[in-house]
Amino acid sequence: MIATPPSGRRVVLVVGATLAALVVAMVCGLVIGPTSIATMRVIGDVFSHLGLGHSTLTPTQSEIIWQLRAPRMVLGLLAGAMLAVAGGTYQGVFRNPLADPYLLGVAAGAGLGATIAIVDVGGAVVTPSWTPILAFVGALLAVAVTWAIGGRGLRSSTATLILAGVAVASLFTSAQTFLQQQSSTTSLARVYIWLLGSLASASWSSVTLVLPYVVVCVVICVAAGRALDVMSVGEDESRSLGLPVRRVRLIVIVASSLGTAAIVSAVGLIGFVGIIVPHIVRLLVGTSYRRILPISVAFGAAFLVFADTIARTVLAPSELPLGVVTAIVGAPVFVIILSLRRPMAP
Amino acid sequence: MLGLSVRAGSATLISDVSLSVDAGTWCTVIGPNGAGKTTLVETVAGLRRSSHGTVTLSGESVSAMNERQRALRVAVVPQHPTIPFGMSVHDYVSLGRTAYHGLLRAPSAADRRCVGDVLERLSLTEFAARDVATLSGGERQRMVLARALAQATTVMVLDEPITGLDLRHQIAILELLQNEVRECGLTVLATLHDLTLAGQFADRLVLLDQGRLVLDGPSGEVVRSRELAECYGMELRVIDVDGADVVIPVRH
Numbered sequence: 001m002i003a004t005p006p007s008g009r010r011v012v013l014v015v016g017a018t019l020a021a022l023v024v025a026m027v028c029g030l031v032i033g034p035t036s037i038a039t040m041r042v043i044g045d046v047f048s049h050l051g052l053g054h055s056t057l058t059p060t061q062s063e064i065i066w067q068l069r070a071p072r073m074v075l076g077l078l079a080g081a082m083l084a085v086a087g088g089t090y091q092g093v094f095r096n097p098l099a100d101p102y103l104l105g106v107a108a109g110a111g112l113g114a115t116i117a118i119v120d121v122g123g124a125v126v127t128p129s130w131t132p133i134l135a136f137v138g139a140l141l142a143v144a145v146t147w148a149i150g151g152r153g154l155r156s157s158t159a160t161l162i163l164a165g166v167a168v169a170s171l172f173t174s175a176q177t178f179l180q181q182q183s184s185t186t187s188l189a190r191v192y193i194w195l196l197g198s199l200a201s202a203s204w205s206s207v208t209l210v211l212p213y214v215v216v217c218v219v220i221c222v223a224a225g226r227a228l229d230v231m232s233v234g235e236d237e238s239r240s241l242g243l244p245v246r247r248v249r250l251i252v253i254v255a256s257s258l259g260t261a262a263i264v265s266a267v268g269l270i271g272f273v274g275i276i277v278p279h280i281v282r283l284l285v286g287t288s289y290r291r292i293l294p295i296s297v298a299f300g301a302a303f304l305v306f307a308d309t310i311a312r313t314v315l316a317p318s319e320l321p322l323g324v325v326t327a328i329v330g331a332p333v334f335v336i337i338l339s340l341r342r343p344m345a346p
Numbered sequence: 347m348l349g350l351s352v353r354a355g356s357a358t359l360i361s362d363v364s365l366s367v368d369a370g371t372w373c374t375v376i377g378p379n380g381a382g383k384t385t386l387v388e389t390v391a392g393l394r395r396s397s398h399g400t401v402t403l404s405g406e407s408v409s410a411m412n413e414r415q416r417a418l419r420v421a422v423v424p425q426h427p428t429i430p431f432g433m434s435v436h437d438y439v440s441l442g443r444t445a446y447h448g449l450l451r452a453p454s455a456a457d458r459r460c461v462g463d464v465l466e467r468l469s470l471t472e473f474a475a476r477d478v479a480t481l482s483g484g485e486r487q488r489m490v491l492a493r494a495l496a497q498a499t500t501v502m503v504l505d506e507p508i509t510g511l512d513l514r515h516q517i518a519i520l521e522l523l524q525n526e527v528r529e530c531g532l533t534v535l536a537t538l539h540d541l542t543l544a545g546q547f548a549d550r551l552v553l554l555d556q557g558r559l560v561l562d563g564p565s566g567e568v569v570r571s572r573e574l575a576e577c578y579g580m581e582l583r584v585i586d587v588d589g590a591d592v593v594i595p596v597r598h
Contacts, residue, residue, distance in 0.1 A: 226449050226450065227449045232431075236388075236393050239413050240422040241441055243444060244412065244414070
């Protein structure tokens with residue numbers, strides 16, 4: 001469908017629209033909720049915090065905005081940005097359109113870690129408050145095992161790494177299934193809710209916990225855009241063009257996996273953002289990762305905050321799991337894109 | 347290179363091959379399928395490691411160089427180049443400048459000038475904004491050659507650069523290359539299957555068979571040699587057409 005690479009004007013247009021969507025998403029994240037507070041008053045309150053004008057909110061309303069909705073919105077931005085850029089980066093480094101941030105076992109590892117923390121096998125409970133830590137450790141452990149198996153050999157290829165990821169993910173998933181099968185129904189339900197992902201437990205402390213990881217990892221991934229463009233000609237050719245392929249691959253995989261692990265530990269497994277957002281962006285601005293990655297950061301952030309707004313309002317006061325909303329919105333979009341575009345060269 | 351051997355697992359792909367190519371000359375490696383031609387040029391380009399022996403460029407070992415240092419000295423035209431999806435011809439040729447501007451900086455004015463020059467020299471300027479996937483086979487091969495020339499190296503290694511091209515485009519690519527050798531002092535190491543074209547365009551031919559160097563000499567001598575016919579297992583006749591050697595297989 002794209003006969004010539006998109007023009008500069010088109011890219012500017014897409015960037016502008018994405019940034020506008022991001023601002024709208026942020027406002028929605030603050031304004032929409034069970035307690036209705038007028039949009040202009042919320043915006044006025046935001047400006048008053050910047051030293052412009054006076055707030056007209058009651059202390060309770062201010063509490064709702066700043067202690068409930070704001071951290072949730074910010075965590076949504078961070079999660080969406082990180083998952084989208086990690087997915088785009090994985091697609092570039094593996095030259096595989098189906099790659100997502102969970103490709104090397106992050107999801108399976110985090111799932112096992114969270115399961116260990118939550119389930120009560122034989123009456124023994126680690127304690128649910130350990131869930132983020134064990135999920136984080138599990139995610140990184142799974143990626144490390146994948147790398148140890150498939151990423152180190154002299155002639156190791158990305159194909160070996162993907163296969164190692166498949167093997168490690170199945171191993172961790174089966175361990176997780178075994179533990180779940182041994183546990184009680186109540187703890188099983190809690191694991192299940194965690195696996196589907198949610199921003200419901202967001203707080204400023206969870207935001208500050210993941211913020212440094214996300215900032216550093218997003219910067220590294222975006223900076224890798226030019227290297228990923230070179231990699232689009234394959235490993236041998238990019239080496240002959242002067243690209244230290246193995247080093248770039250290691251740096252990029254570490255950054256994507258670390259950032260994803262931090263996000264997963266805070267919000268659970270949110271699917272589809274990492275795979276569809278980079279594809280939508282690619283359809284709009286072409287195949288250069290120098291464009292895809294930075295735009296995916298903003299697009300992913302906006303997408304997830306919108307999805308979360310839907311997740312917490314459709315069935316209010318109860319919530320839909322965020323992973324369900326991203327898939328319900330994401331799957332049809334993904335199908336439409338696939339039917340519109342030419343097959344991606346491997 | 348001296349005493350070069352390359353192994354893959356227990357198989358020896360090339361064994362104890364020594365040859366040297368003078369700067370500013372064209373050397374073509376010929377031989378039947380499986381002779382080790384591709385292995386040899388990949389090793390010279392630093393894409394494979396040798397189990398024995400070294401490849402040196404003006405005294406410097408290729409395997410001791412990092413990717414960037416190598417890319418500034420040797421450009422490679424692979425047998426089956428990967429054509430990326432959705433990239434413009436200009437951006438593709440610009441990849442040849444990666445080693446100059448690095449991975450975090452945009453191409454400099456000098457890089458852009460070099461790419462513009464190469465596009466013009468290879469009559470690709472009108473295609474600059476086109477998607478690489480829309481080019482014909484001949485245009486595509488010219489574009490891959492342009493990327494290698496944009497590397498502005500003194501040595502170029504080409505593996506079957508004219509595979510799949512019609513006769514006119516084969517000659518066009520080889521003449522472009524010959525021009526670079528004569529005008530700019532480029533050193534070329536290539537592999538070719540077509541013995542007639544190999545003989546016409548190279549200063550020197552190197553005959554490989556089963557990973558061993560069989561013969562190394564001026565083109566005219568190698569195409570007439572008994573060894574050449576033996577390696578291919580068939581009778582060959584060489585006809586002089588206006589001073590050019592034409593190699594013809596004789597069928598019985």
